[in-house]
Amino acid sequence: MKKLFVKKDVPCMACLECVRACSTAFYKEFHQDKACLKIVERNGKVRPMTCVQCGKCAAACEHGAITQNPKTGVYMVNKKLCVGCGKCVEACPFGVMLQVAGAPAASKCIACGICVKACPMEVLEIRES
Template identity: 70%
Template sequence: MKKLTVKKGSTCMACLECVRACSNAFYKEFDPGKSCIEIVEKKGAPKPMVCPQCGKCAEVCEAGAITQNAKGVYTVNKKLCTGCGKCAEVCPFGVMVKAEDSPAASKCIACGICAKACPMDVLEVVEK
């Protein structure tokens, strides 16, 4: 299974470069609300919140637009997505995005753009 993870023992400085990279990749603009990665405070320190590929979004998608590929990554078929936003509502990590000005939802596809953008080398895409 391919997924984006936070490296153990790494220190995030909340520079938002990962958030910027993700937002720009999906929406061609910097908007933290349109990023599939979020920086949250955990025990007084910033920490990236990433999609663990749990599949809860796929379970609630009535249109069948969210499916798991051969590498274990859940992806959104933009042609099938109705834009209802149920996937974003059910995401326990808050990293499923349904932007108001977009007809379809988006989520992490473990592409690694955010990991490459991180100056602290906090993120990595791994095969598990």
């Protein structure tokens, strides 16, 4: 399964370049609330919070709009089936599932790697799990 991982021993400097890359790629503007990853502080350390592809969003979707790609293992939102109810957002234990105001469908990390390429500290990586 393809996943976005946060490297354990690499410090994040909270520059938000990963957030910028994600929100700009998907919503054409830099906005922290429009990125499929968040920068959080825990125990005095700043770290990216990313989708772990747990599938809780898919289980919460009553319309079958979120399915797992059988080849990559990544959960994806079918924008044609999504009604924008937000139940997937509520179900996400990491707060990285998005329902952006004005957008007709929810969105989530698809492990595209754009954030990985943008990170100057190389904190993020895409790998098979």
